[in-house]
Amino acid sequence: MSSIMAAKVRQKRVAQLIAHGKRLDGREPTDYREIQIESGLIERAEGSARVRLGKTEVLVGIKIEAGEPFSDVPNEGVLTVNAELVPLASPTFEAGPPDENSVELARVVDRGIRESKAIVLEDLCVEPGKKVFIVFVDIYVLNHDGNLIDASALASLAALMNTKMFNYEVKEGEIKIKPGYKPLPMRNYPIAVTFAKINDKLIVDSWLEEEQVMDARLTMAAEKDGKICAIQKGGYGYFTAQQIFEASKIAQQKAVELRKLVVKE
């Protein structure tokens, strides 16, 4: 019980500080925690990356398999994003079929990659209408300390950029894998920036204790030319139109900074 009381006192402190533009860990409202990105940790996967965002840790693995295209885009490969809130990552995660939180996480990450047309899906077509390659992006949350969306989106982008597409040839309608690899064709690099609204103030990259006191959440994904390519509001509170416009401008600036960590040009 005392720990619950202590937690409540801390939460109140977190919220009070933010009202004055300060944060308990000393960051500015638009500062991210320390970010570490490691690519290619899983040899069995075509691509992989682990992102550490403070104590939040997300691993993304990419698998590529042959499959059927969607009937409305017969000459394009398929992108599939799935997220697992693995029980070892948090006392609040439970094993079982994906709940609404993991479905939302996967769909928001998916939206950024899909709408910015990050992967050149046309290059993944083997036989129009019959056979294409499916890119499976599997998000594995390993430690939950807030802001899973940004960490997952960053890890997904890093993993896609790390993905090696095997060489192949088609013999009698069958795909035969040949030696050698080339990079997965990419044309855009979407970055998600998530805001929390606490005491009517916006902060980026909230950690768990900040998420527990936030009124509402807003994710904006920006693509390489600065356009906004995906938005998602979450949480039980609301935003004013002015706060939304403010968030879109900050998101575009932060996206440029974050992209430099993954895309070295």
Added chain:
Amino acid sequence: MSQKKPGKLIDENDVRLDGRKLNEMRPLKIEVGILGNADGSAYIEHGKNKILAAVYGPREIHPKHQALPDRAALRCRYHMAPFSVQERKSPAPSRRELELSKVIREALEPSIFTEYYPRTAIDLFIEVLQADGGTRCAGITAASLALADAGIPMRDLVSACAAGKVEGRLVLDLTDMEDKSGEADMPLAYMPNLNAVTLLQMDGMLTNEEFEQVVNMTLEGCKQINQLQKEALRAKYEAVKEAEIEKEEVEEEGEE
């Protein structure tokens, strides 16, 4: 309801396929209190969208562990009928429906004084009978009225509509075809009297300037919808009042 895409969705005079202007909403028809068993209900026709919303509660919560000590638990199910779209949709809830149920719940919860009913459930069901783009918005518009019809204390009505970009032009209230072949679609839910945006999503690509214009377009659209919502709510109670007066008159005649 042919799904074949014609050559152009917007002609040289800025007129859309269904004859609308760029910033024109599809026609709306809203009715309140149309289901017998539900505590509150509403039906909306938004263009070709036909959607029912029903509210049960505040009522006892099952399973009990879902009870919240300080407020009512709002539970929401957004569901599409198998026959609501061109190709039959499996009745099992899809990932899209799961996500929409969540964002719709979060769009409506800020409008409800849930703290008045701790340990209870407010169950909200949205059934899409026919879909033609913008079902989550029309669903929210109807659901907010169903909540009001159930007599649940609310801070404001929630009104929702979408705007986006089609063939390089910014347009209000996209149809399914405009959404599928357009460049961007942004649904938004709004409480006009509190200036509060409670749902915001976007698929597609927009520059900052376009984004601000699209937000302002949807806010205007929401204000129009809010007027229609209030009229629909008033119409129900006027009908009740007229029925009562008629009843009284019949009774008086009987006494004479």
